[in-house]
Amino acid sequence: MMLIPGLAFIIIFSYVPMVGILMAFEKYIPTKGLFGSPMVGWKNFKFLMDYPDISRIVFNTLYIATMKIIAGLIVPITVAILLNELRKEWVKRTFQTMVYLPHFLSWVLLSGIVIDVLSPSTGILNEILGLVGIKPVFFLGDNQWFPYIMVITDVWKEFGFGTIIYLAALTNINPSLYEASEIDGAGRWKQTLHITLPGMMPIIVLMLTLNIGNVLNAGFDQIFNLYSPQVYESGDVIDTFVYRMGIEQAQYGFATAVGLLKSIVSFILISASYVLAYRVANYRIF
Known part of the structure; x- marks a missing residue:
């Protein structure tokens, strides 16, 4: 009985919408509906393979996602170790709460903060740079800076959550090991x-x-709220x-084909990651 609400939620919002996958093989026409639109077979996928910008888009996704994964490991581990060295418990808990708060805020709210901070005209960061003689930088409108801003802001939002895991x-590390090492x-x-670090290694590997x-998930909410045509x-x-x-240009079939292909690759990667987690870190879901 306790599982019924959760199962109903998953079925309604995760499995029922999968009927829409049919659009990937159709020239979807809203007035004719999902089952009345003409079938085009693999045409949408062929168009995807021939699309001139698809290689750049895949590269951007892998590049940003990989940097986020690496930075998302290094920063929380470092902060967790530093926090663990604090002897005053109230200082430790206060700092831990402060870095954890952004995790609960949506990118709709945080993007406004980031835009204000990085504004080339009124942003506090550019004002600081101006004090040392550096010209204002349009961080969110410069292709050279934009991927790194995505990584930095994502780490700022999420490293507090990772810090708790590593803390x-x-x-679980035996305190007697530290006492013996001091001797x-x-x-x-x-x-x-x-x-x-050796004591944390199992959870780090996991x-x-x-x-x-998640290597194909570069963070839609974040990028959508911060990017512009200048940094496509x-x-x-x-x-x-x-x-x-799909939404702006109404190419529903093509957009569904792209999303379906990404989902298949992500499913394979997730399955492989859980197999590796079991073999390397002895982690099991069930």
Whole structure:
């Protein structure tokens, strides 16, 4: 009985809409509906393969997503280790709460903050750069800067959540190991290298392995709220491309084909990541 609401939610919002996959093989006409539109077979997929910008879009997706995965591991691990060194519990908890808060805010809200901070005319960052003689930079309108801004802002939003995971991993390390290392003359740096990091390694490997399945998800909410036609060259990813083709240009069949192909590849990657997680970190879903 307790599972019925959750199962109903999944069936209604996850499985029933999968009927729409049929659009990938149709020239979908809204007035004729899903089952009345003419079938075109693999034409949408052939058009996708011949689309001139598809290689750039896939590269942008992989490039941004890979940087997010790497930075999303390094920053939380570093912050967790630093927080673990704090001796005053109230300071530790206060800082932990502060870095965790952005995780609960949507990109609709955070994008406004980011735009204000990075504005070339009134942004605080450009005002600081102006004080040292550097000309204003249009960070969200420059193809050179845009991918890195996506990574930095994503890490700022999510590293607090990752920090909690790694702090939990630190609690499993036997304190007697640190005591023994102090007797042997090891300082904090050597303790971190030879005790802390090896003790965290199982959860680090697990998180890295599970993130492989997200390598095609560069973050639609974030990029959609921050990008513009000026940075399509470096910021257009698969999800935003599907949105533009399907919603703005009404190429429903083509957009569905792109989304379906991405979902198939993502499914394969996620399945492979869970197999690796089981073999490498002994992690099992069931």
